Amino acid sequence: MGEALISPDDYWVLWGFLAIWAAVSIYLEQTYQWASKISGAIIALLGAMILTNINVLPVESPVYDAVWSYIVPLAIPLLLFQVNLKKIWKESSRILFIFLISSIGTVAGTTLAFFALKDVIPELDKIGAIITGSYIGGGVNFAAMAAKFDTPGELVSATVVADNLMMASYFFVLIAIPAIGFFRKNYRTPYIEEVEREAKNTEGKTISESFWARKDISLKDIALSIGTAFLLVVVSFKLAEWFASIIPSGENVFWFYAVLGGVLGDSYLMLTTITIAAVSLFPRKFEAMNGSQEFGTYFIYIFFVVIGIPASLPIIFQNAPLLLVFVAIVVIINMLISFTLGKFFNFSLEEIILATNANVGGPTTAAAMAIARGWKDLIVPILLIGTLGYIIGNYIATAMGLWFSTFF
Template sequence: MAMLVSLLLILLITALGWWLAERTAWGRQLGTTMLVLLLGLLVSNLSGLKPQAEAAAWINGPLTSLAIALLLLAVDLRRVWPDARRLLVPFLMAVVCTVLAVLIGGWLLQPLLGPGRSVLAGMFAATFTGGSLNFVSVARALQPPEALLAVATTADYVVFAAWFAVSLALARRQGVRSAGVPASETAAPAERWLTPDGGWWQALLWGLAVLLLSNALTAALQRFWPVLPSILVLTTLTLLAAQLPAASSRRGCYGLGLLLIQPFFTVMGLSSPVGALLGEGLPVLFYAALIVALQGLGLLLLRRWRGWGLGETLVASQASIGGPSTALALATAIGRAELALPAVAIGLLGYLLGTYLGLLAAALLA
């Protein structure tokens, strides 16, 4: 009974966050993920309610694995590459800056971060090279203590929100304007990446098939390599499946995956005491802020050298820091409608990199 009540609380908070993101202007700016995390934080810190262990395990286990598979099934390189090329070089430089910042920051802050340094490096390298999907994937592989995971999740979103606000202020201060492409020409295609678009049942079949095959393949491979992270098998197999024919049957994968991954962030919000972030979690927050600050500074310096447009640079940075949906939100917010679809495309390419780079960073700082 306690598990059902806890699941109902998680689903109600998630549904409220989704409704606010759909129905309010400020909610659309924040996005569903940020809203469910904030709502979870409010409920937890004001009422003291926490998710029941079995309910949290079900959300963080099978449901999140399915969501990861669905999101990765959207990375059809034949579809995203033509649009992604426009932002490819700034985005790749953002990824390089992120990885360097993770390693430099981890080295400088070792006395403050203690034994959790390598795990934090892995999760932050992952999330800041493609967004929250990569954070979830690497956290599943590294299995940090619950308290550390909660603090890292909160720090991730606090820093991301701050950088989004700074990017918006920089763009508006410099008078970034659209290159003249009407919003209607790009908004609709971009939104189709982010909604189930009527193909949810086909998407669900794809996701379940990949997840079951991945579990079987992981069990077989772990007989020969017992420490093989299951998330590597899932991500690699899913990315290969995303290149198969019949792409139209997978058109609902991204939207459905984006919906199904939201309960994970609700659980993280419910498990994240703000007092811990501002107390013993302060070094974690400082580490996350240092990574994003170094990435942003490095990318802006490269922009001056290479002559990139400010709008392109900021959107590429946001695709790295926050992923495709937040890059789309920034492109729209700064009036660069023609960057909307490239922002989503380059953010999806970030899914190819984040898990592997996160695990590499964790290994280097172990």
């Protein structure tokens, strides 16, 4: 793949593209019925994928890293300021069960893919461990397993590209599913119906436009929303960093310390916990901050654009096309088990979608989807339960990797 038209170091142009394309996606979603049905999230993601694959955007840039490091952490507290805390515990228990079912789907998919391709992909035992960890937890587990099994750098790079492409493609599928008649007919959809009810009395407007109706907002609202979000991120991340530094870590530590470090040392889990505590203590203060939902959602749309950028088809087809087949098998089996058992246990379509999303893409992408679709009461539960994958992912992936290695 040749050099992209826009340089990875051209920060102003890249930031401009992210901000402008996020704005275009929101505008289209709230202006046209066809775009509302597709969703602004898909428009944001698809546009970035196309421009990457026609060699306009670079596949990697510090700008994209900054979105993950700064924009996403700020979006999370902003979007939690006005959540319905009374429903959190009820929904969390349900999401936990379907998340664990989806994790079983990852294990089953990785096992099937391993035995189907172990003779044609070198060192698949290591890749199997990496993908198991990644598709139960997230990028943290991907990196941990790559280091633990001493995986060659070029193999890690190829797996990263296959993983990113599959995650973006699956994200696209999951966002599209609520608009497919088969799923609406055969699964409960209470959160989708709630969003549609809220928009029912606004003829001529798209569902998204009705959901995001204009609100009064003052300079004080902007200052308090953004300032409080920064405060919560700083306190949470520094606190998690401190806990991570004092809790014993490494391969040989007692399991209790490993779990404790995974909980208290996780920045996103700490951020979610502290934000929920603050909202619980000062509910009226946070409810009065108009604009926090809008700011947070705009940040999430920038994140959607970034998700689509690493999905470069030329790179994966040139370097390791069979790796794409491997991760595709894992994701397909995960999806089949999640939706089949989810239906059997009477989970809603929204719960199943978010659970399998949290497995494959991590809690951040799952929360982003809940935000984009207006499923407000599921944002906190999927963030909390999805973060559990960071903890259990390493243990399950290690066991899988050691088992797979016995076949070589």
